Amino acid sequence: MGTLRRRMAAALATATAAVMALGALPASAAPGSGPDPVVQGEAVVGKTLATEIGPYTFYGCGGGKGPDFTVYWTRDGFLVAGETARTYVLQPDDTGARMSAHLTASKTACSGETLHSNETGPVAAANRASGFTGRSFELLARTNDGTLMLYGRKGTAWDTTRAVGWGWSGFNALLAPGDFNGDGKGDVLARDAAGTLYLYAGDGTGGWKPAQVIGRGWNIFDQIVSPGDFNGDGHSDILAREPGGALYLYPGNGSGGWLARTAVGQGWQVMDALVTPGDFNGDGKVDVLARDRSGYLYFYGGNGAGGWTRSWLIGVGWSALKSVGAAGDFDRDGFPDVYGVDQQGRLVMYYSDGRTGWRKSEPAGNGWSGFTAIF
16 A cells, blocks of 8 residues: 555655635644545446545535545546546556546645545446446347347336347357457457358447457357456456367457467356356356256456456356346346346346346347247
């Protein structure tokens, strides 16, 4: 913490000169610094960080006329110019950086004293929960004729469904990694029968830029999923499983390519579905859910550095679902949810409690069994 404080103090040296004195301090007022501010919020591009500030922080430092301090934000210890609000919307330029908030006291009585918040973890690229048009929950569904349909939420109701692509029937794997090329917009990866992997970069409105080949030989894998930033470097990654059960991490490089792959598990052939809800237990690191062939659902905690913490059983009877997945926060309570399509073709939502448990489940639509892919 001492190193962080020295670094932040140096970064703020020029900023403190801009704080205006607001008058003389009344004799009865006794300036007090208060607790360090706390930065809250998900460190993901497009999300908002908020500064929690004690009610009497630097009380009296502004001469009793307020405000008694000015807020500044830093990115990896360097001042973010012009950002003095208590909230900060994370931008693509913040990807991989650690953000902090700082309070500089008004000079009248406290001589520019500063308080420093915690640093966030590395800011991750926009993830699957950011959707394709900036909404917190969106699904893509492919029809029998290869049409790609976008199902978005508008408040607490479904928005008007629309087609966003044609000719997608030639792909045997489709997944949504979030922002894979570093432009702040949600993308799609698609694999054809020859094992060629394509990147369809999203345009932020539900459309796509021309496809790019980003890999070959991917037909050796029987499951490919997108956990988000699994290794903690700020970029979206891919997990891929071989039929024999070996699980590999393919780290994204943040610009539509790859870093060196690593093995992250064995014995995963017992699972018939891998689900990637993001941070499912509220510790700030992305996790994986896995359903075995008996219908048991397990939680696998990510450690934020490309590995695992521990796993445990979080559900039974999940074999009743024809498919299962995750696409963000359906009920807008701040926790990632899980969806499934049951034998009657209903889309069923399973609401997370943010601590690897469930609050409830309920149907959210009918007629979903006719799709050949939902992601």
